[in-house]
Every structure is written in C-alpha cells, then in structure tokens.
Amino acid sequence: MSAATTGRQCWLDLRQAGPWRRAVSEEAVHLRFDALVADDPADLADLPPTVTRVLSVAGDTLPDDLSGADLVLVDPRRHGDPAALAGSRPGVRFGSRVDVTDAESLELACERVRRDDYTVIRFHDPTHIPLEIVLAAADGAPGRVVTEVDGVQEASVHVSVLERGPDGVLLRPGGPGDATKLTEVLRRHSPDLSLVTLTVTGVRHVGSGERACVDTCSHLGPDEGILVGSRSRGLMLCVSETHPLPYMPMRPFRVNAGAIMSYTLGSAERTRYLCELKAGSTVLAVRADGRTRPVTVGRVKIETRPLLAVDAVAPSGEELNLILQDDWHVRVLGPGGVVLNSTELKPGDEVLGYLPGRERHVGYPIDELCHEL
Incomplete structure (x- = not known):
C-alpha cells in the first residue's frame, strides 16, 4: 500500500442484506460510506453519486451493461485480468475479488494486491496470518486492499493487524445500526491535547x-x-x-x-x-x-x-x-x-x-x- 493512500474506507455489503437492504443502505449513505457493494445492478440504481457503486460479479460471465457501476469486482480466475477487462470496456473500472481458503488462493491475493487498483479479499480461516502476508505483499503498491468481515468486532481486529490493517473494510451487516458501529471503529481518531x-x-x-x-x-x-x-x-x-x-x-x-x-x-x-x-x-x-x-x-x-x-x-x-x-x-x-x-x-x-x-x-x-x- 502506498504511503500516499490515506484514510481507511468504510464499505457496506448489500448482497445478503435481505429485508433491511433499504434501511442499511440509507444508513450507510447518511454516514458517507465510501462504497456500497451489490451483485444485482438494480440494487445500485438508486444510490446517490456521493457513494461508490460497486458491482460484484456473481456469475461466470460479465453483464453486458455495467453503466450503473462505478467499480466492478471480478474473480481473476473466472473473468480474467482486471486491467485487460478495463481495456475492453472503456470507462469501466475493474478490481479483483479473492476468497482466501488455501495457499494457492493466498498467493493469488498477494499477486492481485500488487497489480490491481482495488482488491477485495475474504479470509475464511480463523487465523490472521494470511492477512498479515497479504498486507506485507501490498507494501509499497499503489492499490487499495479491502477485507470482508461479518461483524464490527472482526473489523476492529483487522484494522490492527501489522499495526495498520487494510485500506478499507467491507462489512456484511447483521441489521440497521451496524454501519454506525463500523464508522466508530474505522474513523476513530485520538486527537492531540493542548498541554x-x-x-x-x-x-x-x-x-x-x-x-x-x-x-x-x-x-x-x-x-x-x-x-x-x-x-x-x-x-x-x-x-x-x-x-x-x-x-x-x-x-x-x-x-x-x-x-x-x-x-x-x-x-x-x-x-x-x-x-x-x-x-x-x-x-x-x-x-x-x-x-x-x-x-x-x-x-x-x-x-x-x-x-x-x-x-x-x-x-x-x-x-x-x-x-x-x-x-x-x-x-x-x-x-x-x-x-x-x-x-x-x-x-x-x-x-x-x-x-x-x-x-x-x-x-x-x-x-x-x-x-x-
């Protein structure tokens, strides 16, 4: 990660938000979240320009119309290299999405964080060593690393790994209120005191x-x-x-x-x-x-x-x-x-x-x- 990359980003995952999708979406927009992620372009259609609309491609092929997304996340193994896709789809930004489940997928994540503008990673095992390895691999790279979490407590752990954590956290909310809790963790700042x-x-x-x-x-x-x-x-x-x-x-x-x-x-x-x-x-x-x-x-x-x-x-x-x-x-x-x-x-x-x-x-x-x- 580049030293010029400042500010930890708050992302919200709408893919499994269910009946409270609208409520958590409005909460995140009100809190000025950096990005909202969906796998259905329709869930991004009504979002204001203040938030980055992120489409996570769920199937094996890309939708023909990507105009409603500001950023498209793809699986490099299924969909191809994000840079190559950006060349074939002018005006569309692409990033990687990687599920780290073993040594091979960990190596893929390390490769992507050194190459892509955005890499969104989900770690499936209850150890933080893979995240440490990814952050070390990303050191000095210009892109941003965003990690997926299932709760605010997990987010608070991620941001302290290697003393710095990822550039952003993608929260899968359990209901309304979780977005607010995430901002309290990620945007917490210890101010200087006037002695x-x-x-x-x-x-x-x-x-x-x-x-x-x-x-x-x-x-x-x-x-x-x-x-x-x-x-x-x-x-x-x-x-x-x-x-x-x-x-x-x-x-x-x-x-x-x-x-x-x-x-x-x-x-x-x-x-x-x-x-x-x-x-x-x-x-x-x-x-x-x-x-x-x-x-x-x-x-x-x-x-x-x-x-x-x-x-x-x-x-x-x-x-x-x-x-x-x-x-x-x-x-x-x-x-x-x-x-x-x-x-x-x-x-x-x-x-x-x-x-x-x-x-x-x-x-x-x-x-x-x-x-x-």
Whole structure:
C-alpha cells in the first residue's frame, strides 16, 4: 500500500442484506460510506453519486451493461485480468475479488494486491496470518486492499493487524445500526491535547495510602505517560518507567500513576478513576507534545505506599493537585519532555498538565456546579 493512500474506507455489503437492504443502505449513505457493494445492478440504481457503486460479479460471465457501476469486482480466475477487462470496456473500472481458503488462493491475493487498483479479499480461516502476508505483499503498491468481515468486532481486529490493517473494510451487516458501529471503529481518531505548563506551588508528605501502577500492553515512549490528577479539571503528566533506575530494571509498559482515587483519561472525552481500571480497559497515553493514543491496560497494581502531594497552578489560575507515591523514582514530565523526580520538585518548578475544562459525572463532561478541594 502506498504511503500516499490515506484514510481507511468504510464499505457496506448489500448482497445478503435481505429485508433491511433499504434501511442499511440509507444508513450507510447518511454516514458517507465510501462504497456500497451489490451483485444485482438494480440494487445500485438508486444510490446517490456521493457513494461508490460497486458491482460484484456473481456469475461466470460479465453483464453486458455495467453503466450503473462505478467499480466492478471480478474473480481473476473466472473473468480474467482486471486491467485487460478495463481495456475492453472503456470507462469501466475493474478490481479483483479473492476468497482466501488455501495457499494457492493466498498467493493469488498477494499477486492481485500488487497489480490491481482495488482488491477485495475474504479470509475464511480463523487465523490472521494470511492477512498479515497479504498486507506485507501490498507494501509499497499503489492499490487499495479491502477485507470482508461479518461483524464490527472482526473489523476492529483487522484494522490492527501489522499495526495498520487494510485500506478499507467491507462489512456484511447483521441489521440497521451496524454501519454506525463500523464508522466508530474505522474513523476513530485520538486527537492531540493542548498541554499547558503548570507551576509547582507546594510539595508535602501526606502519609500512606493506596497507589496504582498502570501496566499497559504497549511499549511506552520516554516522553510518554498518562495524565493523572486529584481533580477532574486539571491533570498532570506522569511519565512511563522508561528511564534508568539505580536499583531495579525499567518497566517500559508501566506508569506509576498516583493515588487510587485520582482521575485519568480513558479517552480524550472521558475520565476514569485509577481504581476503575482493570485488564482490558483503555487508557489514553499522552506524549509531551500533546500527541495521544489509546493503549490497553494489562493490569493495575494497587499497593500501600507513602504518598506525596504536589500542588500546582495553571496560567489560567486553575489550581491542581496530584497525589502519588512518595519515592524518588516516581516521575512527572516538564516542558520539552524533561523528566522530573517527584521527590525533588519544589515551588517554582514547571510541569506539564492538561485542563479538561468541565466538571465530570461518572466520567462524562457535564456543566454543573461542582467544587473539588
């Protein structure tokens, strides 16, 4: 796949939509799906020009009239090479459709993704190795790879294979609503956050309590961590354990985050308490420049430790607080990604933070009176 090929496409399969074909078609058009696929030209006739009308040839021969389709998918073994067909049918775009069931069909799929503008592939076995092989074969090729799936859960797996997935997903919907769910998976974007520079106003020992180490399923960067705070309106950036420690090995998947009642971001829109996180949860990893990505939590370690309270103020005057383990190796990030040992912080030091700007109720932003002291 070419680096110039950007944006993952949403396709909807109408071939087995049955009695709710019209409903799912209208839903997909409303959501601005990239393409709708049918095996009957009549099912494409009423679609607006905002969507690509794709005809998947079902029989052994091509229909005489292909004028109602913007793209025609053929089986190269039965119908011939798409490039040759395009030469004999001026004005018609052709692509390949391949069912991968064995080594021979896998080799065919690898051949087609290197040659055709579009290759739509269905994988029949419950392993993702064939998809990995196809994506590797398509690397650097100018065409697009679209994979067929039977559900949104399968689509969410496909898009993460080899960290990038296919260029598009063709969903066979189980009913109305599935198209909406697909867009939530394929068009999900983790936005950059506008971090602010906070000024430390005080550091104090506050006795002992339970703190949480958040162990993720990802290798975190040296300027990456999670945002944590005692108040939902202001969070500080706690860094990952990717920096050398004198008495123990590094844990590049971990953030020693803070007291269990602290807030963190489960996504750019929703906060979570640290004590709510568990294996399989999602937490937002944040870099010093504000870039974010969702990462999966592998476990949360809650243990009793001495605690340290760090008070800070934002340029806006917003007062923030973070309670974290009272130990030198627990660190936060400063401007430019500077790593700061928490026990060495003093008034006047600068740390990075984020101001969500609204109160929270069960993690969701809400406009209501709420004082957090």
